[in-house]
Amino acid sequence: MASSQKLHELAAHHGVSGTYRGWDDLDHRVADDTLRRILAALDVPAATDAEIDASLADVPNLPWRRLLPPSLVVVEGDDRTFPVHVPHGDPVSVWVVAEDGSEIDAEQLDVWVDPREVDGRLTGRATFAVPRLPLGWHTVHARTNDVEATAALVVTPARLTTADRLTDARRWGLAAQLYSVRSRRSWGIGDFADLADLTAVTAAHGGDFVLINPVHAAEPMPPHEPSPYLPSSRRFVDPLYLRVEDVPETAYLPAKHRKVLDAHAKACAKANRKSRRLDRDTAFHAKLDVLERVYRVPRSPARQARYAKFCADGGEGLDDFALWCALTEKFDRRTKHTGWDQRAHSPDAPYVRHRRAALAERIDFHRWLQWLCDEQLAAAQDAARNAGMGIGIVHDLAVGVCRDGADAWTLGDALAAGVTVGAPPDDFNRRGQNWTQPPWRPDRLAELGYRPYRDVLRSVLRHAGGVRVDHILGLFRMWWVPDGAAPADGAYVRYDHDAMVGILALEAHRAGAVVVGEDLGVFEGWVQEYLAARGIAGTSILWFEKDGDTPRAPEDYRRLCLTSVTTHDLPPSSGYLAGDHISIRSRFGLLDGDRDVELARAAVARDAVLDLARARGLLTDDPDGTHPDRLVEALHRLVAASPSVLLALSLVDAVGERRSQNLPGTVDEYPNWRVPLADDTGEVVLLDDLAGCERFATLAAALSPSDPPMR
Secondary structure, three states, rough: OOHHHHHHHHHOOOOOOOOEEEOOOOEEEOHHHHHHHHHHOOOOOOOOOOHHHHHHHHHHHHHHHHHOOOOOEEOOOOOOOOEEEEEOOOOOEEOOOOOOOOOEEEEEEOOOOOOOOOOOOEEEEEEEEEOOOEEEEEEEEEEEEEEEEEEEEEEEOHHHHHHHHHHHHHEEEEEEEHHOOOOOOOOOOHHHHHHHHHHHHHHHHHEEEEEOOOOOEEEOOOOOOOOHHHHOOOEEEEEHHHHHHOOOOHHHHHHHHHHHHHHHHHHHHHHHHOOOOOOOHHHHHHHHHHHHHHOOOOOOOHHHHHHHHHHHHHHHHHHHHHHHHHHHHHHOOOHOOOHHHHHOOHHHHHHHHHHHHHOHHHHHHHHHHHHHHHHHHHHHHHHHHHHHOOOEEEEEEEOOOOOOOOHHHHHHEOOOOOOOEEEEEOOOOOOEEEEEOOOOOHHHHEEEEEOOHHHHHHHHHHHOEEEOOHHHHOOEEEEEEEOOOOOOOOOEEOHHHHHHHHHHHHHHHOOEEEEOOOOOOOOOOOHHHHHHHOOOOEEEEEEHEOOOOEOOOOOHOOOEEEEOOOOOOOOHHHHHOOOOHHHHHHHHOOOOOOOOHHHHHHHHHHHHHHHHHHHHOOOOOOOHHOOHHHHHHHHHHHHHHHOOOOEEEHHHHOOOOOOOOOOOOOOOOOOOOOOOEEOOOOOOOOHHHHHHHHHHHHHHHHHHOOOOOOO
């Protein structure tokens, strides 16, 4: 028992929680084996009692071994200090190089700290004040004798003020799965040109934004991962969404290649009317076939100059991503080609360095695809603003990346090995969840000056009026699951939330974007207040807003919040009202309880919400008042009574769709992320049909009443 207690103490020192409070409001103790394996992922020896004792004894020495802290993330205007460690009695000079290149000496404070013997050497500590600096990315330098060190110094805003502009009037927008939103011009999959048109249709109904699924990069060739929340890279974009005809060079294709384009377009257009399942692979194969031909068309001098600048700005990160794409085409890692592990295991492998030159043309092709994505995303956001939207496109930032993708390959030990992230058991998923994604290592992020995290944020904010951060609770703590363990057998690992949220606020401030944090699930009560104080909007879903078992009055919802009736992890409203979230989970064995009991419990919760709507005169008991369309309209009028500054209308509700886009806990059992947009009869709904859609107009009007009272 003594060794177990020491293990828990050691884990706590490294940010690993030995207990957690679950959805059942009970305290749970994490298994010792889980703690050992998570500590191993953090390179902390803890396999034996002797290793635990040694690691625990060494904890106080860790900061004294560093000349400077790994990094400093501060709030603008705050008085902060930092330690500098040198051989006792040796002189040290410390200065800051600001983002603009100017230099500022750091002031040493008169603070005495007793020296400490570390690794057989007496080490002293000096204390310096962080200079007053503007928002941005700066660098601290320290020099003692012939030793010099640097550390990132990031000055972040106390509050993200982009959210404050939302207080003048409430905004509503559309939430859509872009891949499912097809037009007559699509190639079987919704694309960036469809996104531009969708913003115009939404703006015509009074909407101020369109929130879409993540469009992060997947594999560079078919087969294509259907889940937008399991990308290969969060720093780059999926060329699947390109509108081929909108690439300027397409107009100059030779006749024989134009015929290929026309044939693919005609064949793929037939899929636009198929309502059963989306076929990403066929669409992606066709687009790549044509794009490879367009790539060979000479670019104008002006476009070539813009492309060259894009490549220069993308730097090493873009080059490495394109290299990964080219190597993946060669090896096709998904067939377990042994050459990848033996020869192409990292960007620094000798074989990889050699292949850069040999694969130069394919590397350039994949850089070029990213340029096209960048151009078309910019055009979509411009279209949104030109249509009158104040926010425009709100992009979605996935929690992480797949284990064998581009980011995992290029970022190295910034991502932890031997563990994946997920969620502990909750009321919706009693078995917990494993999202099969490697987590950020909090220690390495700090040592890297948070640059990998910053690069992800800059990518998703580049052409955005806002960003939704999936599972924003992961910026505070993340549920780590050791490889091979059940999702419930994990533990929380804490992150420096002041740094993570502060950098998010800084990058959103620079992009002029609002931030919405998806803060649903199991979380600590103070987290939502902290996010609101930093200007980060929360998320409210009608069905989850309760005081005990009683539906919360919409007037009591949070103000700095994105509120909606449903979300992509639940059935559309008509399906939820019918209990589909219970029936479908029962069909796939995801319910721990009896199906009929769960359905009855869900019916009680549903009826309580409908009774709240009736009490406000939003529903009547006549047959017309109980029609599913009227019920869905009443639910939207109910959330419109909230003070939330942002309201979202799910496109599936706007067209009457009943099928879920995603069933958490399944992979291939259910066609997750492959459900095309259709109405309540199963008939495909195209983007071209939305302007005249009566349901869309009705629900848009329901979210556009006079502004609610300020709270």
